[in-house]
Amino acid sequence: MLDFQITRTDSGSAARTGQLTTTHGVIDTPVFMPVGTQATVKAMTPGMLAEVGADIILSNTYHLYLRPGADLVEKAGGLHSFMNWPRSILTDSGGFQVFSLKGLRKISDEGVVFHSHIDGSRHFLTPEIVMDIEQKLGADIAMCFDECAPFPCSYEEAAQAVERTTLWATRCRESHHRADQALFGIVQGNVFEDLREKSAAEIVALDFPGYAIGGLSVGEPKQDMYRILDLTNNLLPQDKPRYLMGVGAPEDLLEGVKRGVDMFDCVLPTRIARHGTAFSHCGKVVVRNAGYAEDFTPLDPDCDCQVCKSYSRAYLRHLVKSEEILAHILLSYHNIYFLIKLMQDIRKAIADNTFAQFYNNFYENYRI
C-alpha cells in the first residue's frame, strides 16, 4: 500500500508538502531518508534514529543480497524485524552499485553479470531476480532495477541506458506482486534533456505509485542537476511522490525541494561524520581543526540536538583525534538530525508560505 497526499504548494516555486503513508507509518514530505546500507545506519541505533525524527530509512539491496542474503532476511521476518526498525524502509534496486563496479560487470538486456566486492564470487541479476530479492527484504517501498549511465557518458550510452531502464521497468512491474510494498519507477537520461523526456514518458506510462529521478549527483556540475530537475518537474505527475536518489548536501536538498522533489537519500551525513566533519547552519565544521581545541561551545550553536546540547567542540575534537567510536556516533547523530531538521524547517516554511524567504536566509548564513 502507498498513499500520497499533497498538503501545501508553494506559490513561488515547485515546492510542496505532503503526507506519504506506507505499511509502516506516515511520512511528512519533503523528507530526507538516512541510509542504512547493510541493514544499519552506520554508528546509529534504531533508537537514536527515532530520536532524531527519521520516519523512513533506505537500505541497499546489492549489499543485503550479498550479505547476509535475502533468504536469511526473509526468514528473520523481513528487514524491519531483522534490524529492529519499526518505521518505513525503502530499498534501492542494487542497479547503481552494480553499475559502479567498473570492469567487474557485464550488461545485456537480460541482466547483469558481476563479481562481488566482498569475495569476488560471480552473480547474475535480472529485473525478475531483483524483484524477488526486494520482495523478500520486504521494505515498504521497492525500486525498479535500472541502468544508471555514468557521468560523463556519450549520448548513445545514455540512450541505451534509457531504453534498457524502460524494458526492465516493464519486467519489474510484471514480477512485483507484494501488496504491502510499493514499487517506484526510475527516470534516467543523464544530462540529456530529450532522453529525460523520453524516459519520463515511458516510465510514467507504466503507472507507478511514485517516481525516482536517477542518474543525478553522479559527478555532473550542479547546474546540470538543477536544469534536469527543473525539466523533470514538468514531466512527472504532480500527484505522485518524486524521489531524487543519492542527494543529501543541505543546499541540494533545498534546491531539490524548490524544484518539486519530495524524497531524498544520501550517505553524506554519516560518511562525513566518520571523517570528523559536521554540518552547521554556517556550513561544514571540520572538528579536527586545532582552532577548536579549547572551544567549549556547541558544534552548531543554532542546533538543538542532544549532541549540541551536551558536548563541546573541544570534547568532540578530542574524540575525533583519539579515534574514538563515540566521535562517529555523536557526529552521525548530529548530521542526520541536521538534515531532518532542515526538512522540518523547509516544510514549515512551505506551510507558512515563507519558502522564498527561507531559501534566501539559508544562503545568507551557509558557506558551501
Next chain:
Amino acid sequence: MLDFQITRTDSGSAARTGQLTTTHGVIDTPVFMPVGTQATVKAMTPGMLAEVGADIILSNTYHLYLRPGADLVEKAGGLHSFMNWPRSILTDSGGFQVFSLKGLRKISDEGVVFHSHIDGSRHFLTPEIVMDIEQKLGADIAMCFDECAPFPCSYEEAAQAVERTTLWATRCRESHHRADQALFGIVQGNVFEDLREKSAAEIVALDFPGYAIGGLSVGEPKQDMYRILDLTNNLLPQDKPRYLMGVGAPEDLLEGVKRGVDMFDCVLPTRIARHGTAFSHCGKVVVRNAGYAEDFTPLDPDCDCQVCKSYSRAYLRHLVKSEEILAHILLSYHNIYFLIKLMQDIRKAIADNTFAQFYNNFYENYRI
C-alpha cells in the same frame, strides 16, 4: 568527600554489600566500573551507560594527561563536564600504564621518565605531578601513583616496588588537597605474601578512605590471585572500600566479592565486544560463529537488556561480519549490562543470605 557504609555481610564468606557516597552520587557495592580510557567508554554514549545502570566509571590518567591534557579538562570544568557524565568517576594514577611501556621508561625514587605511545615525546611523572593531574581531572576518587611490578618478577623487584609504592603514597597524601575528591591507597607485593603484608601495613598506616589491591590480574595464575585476595581481606580495614584493579571476568568478580572486594574495573566487556564476543549466562558467545547465521534467538536468553530484547544472534553476527560500528555498540552495551546485572544479582544474594547458593548456581551454568 567519601562515605562508605557496609549494609550486609555474608555469613559464609567475606562478601558484603555497602553504599559508597561520592560527590556525584551513591553507589551500591560490590560494583563493577566500566572503563572510559580516553574520557569515553568505548562505543557507549553516557545515556547508554546510565541506561545499563553504571553508577561510576573509571578513566585513565595516563591517556588523559597525554591527550587532551589535564589543563584542558580543567578548563572544561573537569572530567564530568568535559565528557557529559554526571555520575561518579574514578581516575587511576597512570602508574600501571607507564610501567607497561616496556623499554620506554626509566624509574627512580623521584619518579618515572617515559615516552608517549602517541608521538614518542618525553615525559616525567612524579607523585606530586600525578596528584596535580588527578586533581585537575576532578574525579570523585583518585588513586595514588604506585609502582606495579610485572608478573613474573623476582622477590627483589617486587620488594622494591612495595617500598617505592609506600614512599610515593606518602608523597601523594601530602600533595593531595581537593576536599571533594577521595584519594585511595594501593597495596602492591605481587604474589609474595610477606610483601603483601608489609605493603598493606604501610599503606593502611597512612589512613586512606579506601584501598586498592594492585598488581593482580597481570598474568599470574588465578589461584595466585585468589590466594592473595584471601590474604589481603584480613590485612585491610573492614570498614573501608576495597578495590581490585583491572578485574572484570564474570567468574573473577564473583571470586573477588567472595573474598571481600567491593569495587572492580576492567576493559574486558568493551574489548571483547569489539572482537565480536559477548558474555552470557552459559559463558562467552563468539558471535561470528557460522552456527549463529540463522539463529534468531537473543544473544543470551537469560538476559533482559535492550539488546537481548531487540536483536537476534543472526543480526548481530551480520553486523560483526560486516564490520559495522553498531556491532561494537550493541555488544558493548550488552556486555557492560551483563556485568552490572551480575553485581546487582550478587548484591541481592548477599542481602537475602543466599550468596553460597548463588555462587554454586553460577558455576553450574557458566563455562569459563
